[in-house]
Amino acid sequence: MSKDVWVFIEHAQGTPKKISLEMLGCARRLATALAGSVVAFVPGSKVDQVAAAVGQRGADVVYTAEHALLETYTTDGYAAVLADAVRAESPAVVLAGSTAQGRDLAPRVAARLGAGIVTDCATLDWREAALVATRPMYTRKVIGTVRVTGVPCIAVVLPAMYPVAEADPSRRWEVRRRPVQIDGKAIRTSVREVKTVHRETIPLIEADVIISGGRGMKGPEHFVILDDLARALRAAVGSSRPPVDSGWVPHDYEIGQTGKTVSPQVYIACGISGAPQHLAGMSGSKLIVAINKDPNAPIFQIADLGVVGDLFEIIPKLTEAVNKVKAGSHG
Amino acid sequence: MNIIVCIKQVPDTEAPIRIKADGSGIDDTGLTLVMNYYDEHATEAGLRLREQFGGTVTLVSVGAERVKEALRTGLAMGADDALLVSDPALAGADHLGIARVLAAVIRTLPHDVVICGKLSTDDNAATVGAALAEYLGLPQATAIAHLEMDGAGAGAVVHREVEGGVEVLAVPFPAVLTVERSLNEPRYPSLPGIMKARRKEIKTVTAEHLGLAADVGMAAARATLVRLSPPPARKAGRIVEGDADQAVAAIISFLKDEAKVLS
Amino acid sequence: MDFQLADEHRMVQATVREFARQEILPRAAALDHTPVFPSEIIQKAAALGLMGMVIPEAYGGAGMDPVSYVVAQEELARASAGLQTIITVNNSLVCDPIFHFGTEDQKRRYLPRLSSGASLGCYCLTEPAYGSDAMSLRTDARREADQWILRGTKAFVTNAVEADICIVYARTGPQPGARGISAFIVEKGFPGISVGKVEKKLGIKCSSTAEIVLDGCRVPASNLLGEPGTGGKIALTTLDGGRLGIAAQAVGIARAALEEAAAYAAGRRQFGRTIGEFQAIQWMLADMATRIDAARLLMLRAAYLRQQGTRYTREASMAKLFASETAMWVTHKAVQIFGGYGYIQDYPVERYFRDAKITEIYEGTSEIQRVVIARHLLEGHA
Numbered sequence: 001m002s003k004d005v006w007v008f009i010e011h012a013q014g015t016p017k018k019i020s021l022e023m024l025g026c027a028r029r030l031a032t033a034l035a036g037s038v039v040a041f042v043p044g045s046k047v048d049q050v051a052a053a054v055g056q057r058g059a060d061v062v063y064t065a066e067h068a069l070l071e072t073y074t075t076d077g078y079a080a081v082l083a084d085a086v087r088a089e090s091p092a093v094v095l096a097g098s099t100a101q102g103r104d105l106a107p108r109v110a111a112r113l114g115a116g117i118v119t120d121c122a123t124l125d126w127r128e129a130a131l132v133a134t135r136p137m138y139t140r141k142v143i144g145t146v147r148v149t150g151v152p153c154i155a156v157v158l159p160a161m162y163p164v165a166e167a168d169p170s171r172r173w174e175v176r177r178r179p180v181q182i183d184g185k186a187i188r189t190s191v192r193e194v195k196t197v198h199r200e201t202i203p204l205i206e207a208d209v210i211i212s213g214g215r216g217m218k219g220p221e222h223f224v225i226l227d228d229l230a231r232a233l234r235a236a237v238g239s240s241r242p243p244v245d246s247g248w249v250p251h252d253y254e255i256g257q258t259g260k261t262v263s264p265q266v267y268i269a270c271g272i273s274g275a276p277q278h279l280a281g282m283s284g285s286k287l288i289v290a291i292n293k294d295p296n297a298p299i300f301q302i303a304d305l306g307v308v309g310d311l312f313e314i315i316p317k318l319t320e321a322v323n324k325v326k327a328g329s330h331g
Numbered sequence: 332m333n334i335i336v337c338i339k340q341v342p343d344t345e346a347p348i349r350i351k352a353d354g355s356g357i358d359d360t361g362l363t364l365v366m367n368y369y370d371e372h373a374t375e376a377g378l379r380l381r382e383q384f385g386g387t388v389t390l391v392s393v394g395a396e397r398v399k400e401a402l403r404t405g406l407a408m409g410a411d412d413a414l415l416v417s418d419p420a421l422a423g424a425d426h427l428g429i430a431r432v433l434a435a436v437i438r439t440l441p442h443d444v445v446i447c448g449k450l451s452t453d454d455n456a457a458t459v460g461a462a463l464a465e466y467l468g469l470p471q472a473t474a475i476a477h478l479e480m481d482g483a484g485a486g487a488v489v490h491r492e493v494e495g496g497v498e499v500l501a502v503p504f505p506a507v508l509t510v511e512r513s514l515n516e517p518r519y520p521s522l523p524g525i526m527k528a529r530r531k532e533i534k535t536v537t538a539e540h541l542g543l544a545a546d547v548g549m550a551a552a553r554a555t556l557v558r559l560s561p562p563p564a565r566k567a568g569r570i571v572e573g574d575a576d577q578a579v580a581a582i583i584s585f586l587k588d589e590a591k592v593l594s
Numbered sequence: 595m596d597f598q599l600a601d602e603h604r605m606v607q608a609t610v611r612e613f614a615r616q617e618i619l620p621r622a623a624a625l626d627h628t629p630v631f632p633s634e635i636i637q638k639a640a641a642l643g644l645m646g647m648v649i650p651e652a653y654g655g656a657g658m659d660p661v662s663y664v665v666a667q668e669e670l671a672r673a674s675a676g677l678q679t680i681i682t683v684n685n686s687l688v689c690d691p692i693f694h695f696g697t698e699d700q701k702r703r704y705l706p707r708l709s710s711g712a713s714l715g716c717y718c719l720t721e722p723a724y725g726s727d728a729m730s731l732r733t734d735a736r737r738e739a740d741q742w743i744l745r746g747t748k749a750f751v752t753n754a755v756e757a758d759i760c761i762v763y764a765r766t767g768p769q770p771g772a773r774g775i776s777a778f779i780v781e782k783g784f785p786g787i788s789v790g791k792v793e794k795k796l797g798i799k800c801s802s803t804a805e806i807v808l809d810g811c812r813v814p815a816s817n818l819l820g821e822p823g824t825g826g827k828i829a830l831t832t833l834d835g836g837r838l839g840i841a842a843q844a845v846g847i848a849r850a851a852l853e854e855a856a857a858y859a860a861g862r863r864q865f866g867r868t869i870g871e872f873q874a875i876q877w878m879l880a881d882m883a884t885r886i887d888a889a890r891l892l893m894l895r896a897a898y899l900r901q902q903g904t905r906y907t908r909e910a911s912m913a914k915l916f917a918s919e920t921a922m923w924v925t926h927k928a929v930q931i932f933g934g935y936g937y938i939q940d941y942p943v944e945r946y947f948r949d950a951k952i953t954e955i956y957e958g959t960s961e962i963q964r965v966v967i968a969r970h971l972l973e974g975h976a
Contacts, residue, residue, distance in 0.1 A: 017494075075461075075471055100493040104473045107458040111427055111465035116553025119456050137454050137559070138357065141348040144454070145558040153553075188470035192488065192499040203494055209592050233592065245620070251513055252492070257344055257452075258512055266590045276345070283562070287590050289582060295572075296861050304568040305585045313575040314582075321579050322586075325593055365608070400601070407605065519613050522643030522656035522666075525605045 001090045001151055003036030007059070008082065008096040008105070011042065014049035016057075018164065018206055019097030024058035025162040026124055027095055033126035034092055037061055041094075043081050045071040048175075055173035057165045062173060063089075067180040069187060072194075073101050075108055076187040083112045085178055086152055093131055094154045095124075106156045116148035119156040122284075131155060139257050139280040159205045160263050197252075204255065207236035208265040212255055212282070214240040216271015216292060216311060220248035225315045226270060232322040238262070240269075240278040256281035270311045274299025291315070332386035332484055333441040334377040336410065337433055337463070338370035340394060340401035341453040354558040366401040369448025372510045374405045375517040376478060377446050384484045387411040389440060393421065393432050399533050406528035407520030413531070414440075418538040423549025426458035433459070434466035435541040443484070445507045449474045460509035472502045473509045603665050606658065610666040613642060614673035622674040626945050629799035631756050632677055637711050644670070644681055646689050646709025653693070654706030660835075660897040664842040668890070671846025672853075675949035676800035678846065682839030683752045683801075684708060688715025688761055691832045692779065695820040700779060704759060716757035717836075718748035718780075718806045719829055725750075726962050728763075729772045729826055733808060735764035740815045742766075742778065744808040747790065750956070754789050755802035758782040761832075762808065763825050772826020777819040786811030797948035834907050836957045837914035838900065841893040844917035844953040848886045851921075851928035851946040855879065858932055875931060882924045889917035908970040915963035918953035925950040 005027040010017040020040075027038040040059035042050050047064040055062055065081045082105065086094060094109075096102035098120060110117035121133040122143075131153035137144040148155070204210060211226045211233070223237070230237045238260070239253040255262055257277040267285035272278060274290070274297055282288070283302060290303035291311045300306040307314065342348065342357070343365045349358040366374075377388040390405040390413040392398050402413035416432055424432070437445060445467065450457035457473075464471035476497075477490035486503040492511065502508070520528070538547055549555075571581040586593040599607065617635055625632055639645060647663045649655025658666075663685070670678035689708050692700060707713035724731045733746025744764050751760075760780045767774040780787055790805030820828050856879055859870035869875050892913040899906035925947040929936035936943045954960045 075464075079465075100474060100491060100498075103457050104461060104471070104491075107426070107461035108465045108471065110458070111430060111462035114427070114553075116425065117427065117458060118554050119458055132557075135455075136562070138342065138348045139344050139452060140562065142350060142357070143560050143562050144556055145560070146554055147557045148554045150553045188503055189472065190501045192501055194493065194496050194498050196496040205494070209590075233586075266586065266592055280344075283565075287585075288565075288568070289585065291578070295570075296858075298861060300568075300570060301861075302565050302568075304565070304589070305581065306568055306570040307578045307582065308570060308572045309575060309578045314578050317575050317579045318582055321583050322593060325583065325587070363608075400605075403605065407609075519642050520605070520609050521641065522606060522609070522647065522658055522662070523651055525602060525609065526657055528605075529602050 002092065003031075003034040004039045004061075004089070004091040005031040005034065005036060005093040005095065006039045006041050006086070006091040006152075008094065008102065009040050009042045009050060009054055010097060010099060010101055011044065011050045014046040016050050016053050017097065017099070019099060019159045021054070021057050021164040022159065022162040023095045023097055023157060024054060025165055026157060027093075028058055030093055030124060030126050030131075036092060039063060039091060041065070041082065041085060043070050043078055051175050053167070055175070056167040056169055056171055058171075059173050062175045063178050064175060065178045065180045067182055069182045069184060070180070072191045074187050074189055074191065075104055076189065077182060078105050079108045079112060080182060080186065081178070081180055083109050086113060091152050093126070094152050096154070096156050098156050098158050102156050106154055110154045113152070115152050115154050116150045117154040117156070118146045118148050121155050121157045122161050124155055124157065136261075136284065140261070140283055141280075158263070202234070202236040204236045204238050204260055204262050207262075209233050209235035209268070210238050210255070210262055210264045210266070210282075210285070211235050211268045211270065212238040212240065212272060213243060213249075213270050214272030214278070215242040217243060217248065218271075222312070223249060225312070225319070229315055229319045229322070232319050232326070240272045240275070269299055269303070270315060272299055273297045274302065332380055332384040332443045334380050334386060334388045335437055335440060335442045335445045336370070336373050336377040336388060336390050336405065337445065337447045337459070338374065338390055338392050338401060338405055339367045339448070339451045340364050340392065340398045341367045341451050344368070344452050350559045350561060354560060356559060364397065364401065366404045367448050367451040367453075369450060369452070369510065369512065371408075371517040372512055372514050373446040373448045374408050374410060375515045376508070376510055378409050378518070379515065380444065380480070383480060386443075389414065391433060391436055392416070393429055402533055403528040403531075404520060406531050407524040408518055409524060413533045415533055415535050416538070416541070417535050420538050421548050423552055423555070424547055425552035425554040426456050427462050427553070428547055428551055430459045430462035430466055432538070432541065432543065432547060433463050435543055436536060437467060439541070443505050445469070445505075447507070447509045449509045449511050460507060464507035467507065469505055469507050470502055471507045471509070472500055474511045475508055476511045476513045478508070478514060599661070599665065603662055606662045607665045607669060609642070610644070610669040613639070614669050618670070618673035618677055622677070623942060623945065625674060625676060625800040627939065629676070631802060632800055633756075635677060636680060636714070639681060640709070640711025643709075645684050645711050646705060647685055649689050649693055649705050649709050653701055654709040655689070656709070660838065660900040661894060664838050664893050664897045667839050667842035668846040668849070668893075671843040672850045674800070675843055675847050675946075676798040678843055679798045679801040680714070680753055682836070682843060683717060684715045686836040686839045687717035687832055688759060690835045691761055691777065691819065691828050694831070695777070695824070695828050696779075699816065700819065704779060708759060713759050714753055714757045715759045715761065716751050716753040716806070717832075718751050718760050718762040720748065720750050722747060722749045726959055728829065729775065730770075731763060731765065731775065733762070733764040735766045735776060735778065735813070737766075737815075742813045742815065742818065744778065744780070744786070744811040744813060746808050748806040748808070750793070750803055751806050752801055752803055754804035754806050755792060760787070760806060761819065762806070763829055766822050766825070769823070772830070773823055775825030775829070776822045777825040777828045778813050779817045779819050780808075780811060780813050784812055796951060797945070798952055833957055834910045835900070837910040838893065838897055840953055840957050841889070841896065841910070841913035841917040844914070844921035844950065845886060845890050845893055847946050847950050847953070848882070848889065848917070848921040848924040851925045851943055852879070852882045852886060854941075854943055855882070855928040855931040869931070878927045878931060882927055885920040886924060889913070889920045892916050908967055911958070911963040911966040914953075914957065915960055915967070918950075919960060921950035921953050
């Protein structure tokens with residue numbers, strides 16, 4: 001049984017996903033408390049490139065598990081290699097990012113190994129021989145503290161909770177290739193295709209800045225002013241529920257109880273009243289700016305900066321001002 | 332087709348939540364308890380499969396006697412049967428424990444597909460579905476947003492939302508599916524359905540019935556909820572009123588100096 | 595004595611509340627500003643079983659009890675009083691009399707259609723010259739072979755435009771007052787019936803209100819409802835049930851106004867604090883809540899008595915009287931609490947204020963309700 005903290009690395013086209021790099025930072029804190037190492041687990045293909053990237057960002061050891069059958073994620077394929085590796089090396093903690101893949105894989109592996117698991121973790125600590133996590137519960141109305149014991153402890157961590165370390169090519173790390181034996185018949189599901197959805201702006205869960213439109217946007221044609229501001233601020237665009245219900249924006253824009261939960265550095269709410277269902281999805285934002293013409297809108301109660309005014313006047317002027325600032329600083 | 336739907340009873344998400352003084356749990360006095368709304372989508376998915384292939388939809392849940400009300404909602408939507416595993420020995424079980432219990436029940440029933448909500452809105456754990464698939468030894472497809480069966484009912488092609496796109500996945504049956512809200516629009520329980528559901532008998536099963544060892548509850552749990560606390564209070568912000576130019580100036584300096592996202 | 599709703603009443607309440615929240619609430623304001631008949635919502639309501647709630651399942655109804663009925667109507671009215679008017683009239687004033695007084699053949703011909711949403715019903719009693727004095731109505735019906743020929747004009751008929759099944763009260767006998775009146779089930783397709791002037795109203799705008807003109811309307815003899823000369827009794831018995839629906843409507847409107855006013859008072863800040871911290875507002879809210887609870891309890895009591903099979907005329911009148919006057923008072927206070935915003939159409943309270951007024955008028959004005967109640971009181975002392 002080791003004191004190591006493993007990080008399951010998700011990657012695409014030879015690049016680790018941002019959330020996996022955030023996990024490395026989290027793993028370092030835990031490994032220090034445990035007096036163990038940070039170990040990255042990289043299954044799939046083009047693993048060497050990924051191994052170097054995670055080595056530069058904090059992994060002490062990188063296990064690679066390379067196999068043609070792992071090129072595409074499948075539950076059976078990845079659960080088998082991860083569970084086998086964890087059984088063999090017996091780390092104290094295994095971390096995965098809260099992504100579609102992480103949420104699909106981690107509970108399956110936990111059940112296979114009989115390991116304690118906690119998901120949606122905001123913070124993680126190692127205390128008194130246990131993994132202690134805090135996590136939002138009851139639509140973000142409550143913070144729960146969960147204690148996980150046994151070997152290993154599995155944690156699925158929320159995005160944007162930990163910083164990504166700077167890449168340091170001078171770091172030392174060891175790459176160990178794990179032999180992989182998979183019986184193709186044991187992989188029962190098959191991926192027909194992965195359709196990429198092209199969007200001009202960044203995915204909501206990865207964005208540092210989110211600009212969100214509500215009922216006050218008054219129609220689909222006005223969301224373009226939010227797109228313009230998003231481009232200027234390198235932000236993602238989302239919405240509350242009413243624009244989705246009215247068909248103004250696609251369903252994946254929705255932030256709130258029935259949509260996504262986000263915790264960006266800055267959340268700019270435009271024409272959003274601030275109903276509890278929406279707050280449940282964004283109240284974890286570090287800083288909130290609200291623009292609304294109704295001075296009584298509940299959103300002003302949680303906004304760090306509240307602006308009472310006409311968003312149709314303010315947003316375009318704001319975009320212009322942002323672009324001026326950027327031009328000035330790059331001039 | 333033998334369709335099993337696992338449901339959970341949770342507090343109404345619209346209700347305010349009060350934490351007990353000692354932080355050990357939530358204060359459930361006067362709390363409205365409802366079927367987890369992801370499970371409404373799961374039940375709807377089950378009902379539609381029955382419409383397509385015939386067969387039965389059986390609802391299963393774990394918990395106290397009052398969970399029967401949530402099961403009755405599913406019966407009122409049109410499910411055929413409901414079963415509750417209720418046993419004080421299960422108190423304190425963690426998600427894997429619950430999944431083990433569900434697996435034990437489901438093994439006693441014919442099942443071609445087991446459908447769960449992607450997560451439950453009380454703890455957002457999103458753990459039981461995949462763990463249940465592991466214990467049943469079945470393939471899984473989690474957080475599905477679209478479901479198309481093949482003509483014979485031997486398998487399905489599902490869509491899963493992944494970061495930046497949609498994964499199109501073929502799943503053979505029997506399988507465990509967990510569903511996203513975008514999968515379907517759940518039907519309302521009809522009033523006659525409510526009356527029928529009232530009269531339906533819901534079978535209760537104990538841990539002993541299922542042959543589960545004595546330590547399925549707190550003793551076997553590897554993850555324990557230690558404490559609940561209120562979220563950190565946000566410090567009061569400031570309001571800017573004035574013309575658009577003043578507003579823009581205030582936002583720019585906020586983005587520069589406080590948020591540090593503009594330089 | 596149990597003041598709690600039974601399990602199935604709570605399930606009905608939760609289901610209808612959720613239905614109202616998803617399907618009606620988002621459209622309620624638009625249905626008032628640009629009134630159209632909400633046929634899509636009505637069809638969905640029918641699919642739920644809301645159009646023939648207390649009609650037995652054998653006739654296509656939902657087989658629910660009167661308490662479930664008023665609970666459901668309150669939830670519907672909380673979302674949109676106009677839409678709930680359409681539903682309650684169909685249930686109480688059309689399905690009910692056909693079920694209680696119709697022949698087996700009439701029940702089989704009409705109740706399934708009315709319960710499923712395939713047909714909509716309306717109730718034609720009032721005339722331009724006979725409102726409160728309804729039993730003096732002049733529309734007449736003359737027997738000719740196996741038909742009745744109806745002549746007259748009915749006023750203020752809810753659902754008149756969209757309904758295809760009309761309960762029409764006409765004078766068939768020489769006796770003055772109630773004893774000379776008979777009830778008929780008249781289909782819009784029968785020759786000689788048409789919709790007259792369509793009224794523009796203060797509130798409940800998405801429900802149509804118009805005249806029904808009977809100009810030698812030919813009604814088959816098999817469509818006489820009940821015995822000749824029992825029309826008055828049918829009308830008055832039917833109104834007992836109708837008054838339950840209107841009491842529920844008034845409670846729903848009042849509750850909507852209270853909920854909005856309380857939320858507003860908790861957020862609106864003046865003089866450095868929320869207006870909900872000022873005693874003047876607190877007392878208004880307290881009085882609003884108390885009166886609404888009282889109205890609801892009167893409503894439930896009357897529904898309960900109907901469920902028991904006992905005569906509930908007095909209690910239904912009390913419920914309708916008190917609930918309607920409560921709705922007026924509460925909505926009036928709600929507008930006041932909102933201040934200037936209460937006068938603006940962007941906020942819902944002005945609509946509640948306008949919608950509430952009709953509950954003091956139709957299905958028997960407050961004055962008539964008082965007459966009914968007093969009569970019952972004094973009967974015992976005669």
